[in-house]
Amino acid sequence: MLEVRNVTAAYTSATVIEDVSLRLGPGEIKAVLGRNGVGKSTLMKSIAGVLPVREGSVLLEDTVLPASAAKRARRGIAYVPQGRDIFPRLTTTENIEVAAHACGHDAKAAVAQAFERFPALQERAHVMGGNLSGGQQQMLALARALALRPAVMLLDEPTEGIQPSIIMAIQALLGDLNRSDGVAILVAEQNLDFVTGLASECYVMNRGRIERHLSMGEIRQDPALVQEMLGV
Numbered sequence: 001m002l003e004v005r006n007v008t009a010a011y012t013s014a015t016v017i018e019d020v021s022l023r024l025g026p027g028e029i030k031a032v033l034g035r036n037g038v039g040k041s042t043l044m045k046s047i048a049g050v051l052p053v054r055e056g057s058v059l060l061e062d063t064v065l066p067a068s069a070a071k072r073a074r075r076g077i078a079y080v081p082q083g084r085d086i087f088p089r090l091t092t093t094e095n096i097e098v099a100a101h102a103c104g105h106d107a108k109a110a111v112a113q114a115f116e117r118f119p120a121l122q123e124r125a126h127v128m129g130g131n132l133s134g135g136q137q138q139m140l141a142l143a144r145a146l147a148l149r150p151a152v153m154l155l156d157e158p159t160e161g162i163q164p165s166i167i168m169a170i171q172a173l174l175g176d177l178n179r180s181d182g183v184a185i186l187v188a189e190q191n192l193d194f195v196t197g198l199a200s201e202c203y204v205m206n207r208g209r210i211e212r213h214l215s216m217g218e219i220r221q222d223p224a225l226v227q228e229m230l231g232v
């Protein structure tokens, strides 16, 4: 169980997210929804340990996590940032190997597993990360995250800049992953259709705070409510 407890975070003096709390149980998929600039990425960075929290704490299995992002990754928290951040001058294979090494896992086995799950990546094993399409880069980012053998995956706007047909493929892939490996997923998004088909619950953020916590059933009954909060 991942727990974010009363987290406040900032880049400079101005607070960006304030008193944010949420829970993600084993094998659950939940979404963080909100329009541009409400603090979704800041929340994801705080959970990943990329941005230190000012107040509050992040816990896994009732234990406060160490501050460092690398240590959190080794504890099973994989983070796929907005924009994906793959290494553009390393090949697809090397990108996966680096991630596996970082967590002390067998790099060859990680690559073999990734290629089994993402045949499209195998076909591009020797292509530089920077030469992959947006959708392929997103798959590589997911493959890299999986090389950590995570208990929790944090995905920041995985559909951004990706064409609709690939978005549906990514949605299906994440659903499969969750069912087959039991990976819990917290996904920050603005794409309501994507998360409605994936998550069971969502937290709606506004101005750095969580304003609503809704089940997908509630959202399906009143999609206009969330559309309004997303400003679309």
Ligand SMILES: Nc1ncnc2c1ncn2[C@@H]1O[C@H](COP(=O)(O)OP(=O)(O)OP(=O)(O)O)[C@@H](O)[C@H]1O
Binding pocket: 011, 012, 016, 034, 035, 036, 037, 038, 039, 040, 041, 042, 043, 082
């Ligand atoms: N590195 C940074 N330094 C200073 N301020 C930042 C930094 N990154 C984000 N901010 C500010 O923090 C606020 C929240 O940004 P954040 O990226 O968390 O929002 P978001 O909901 O993820 O939006 P988006 O969908 O545009 O990524 C914004 O006002 C943004 O300008």
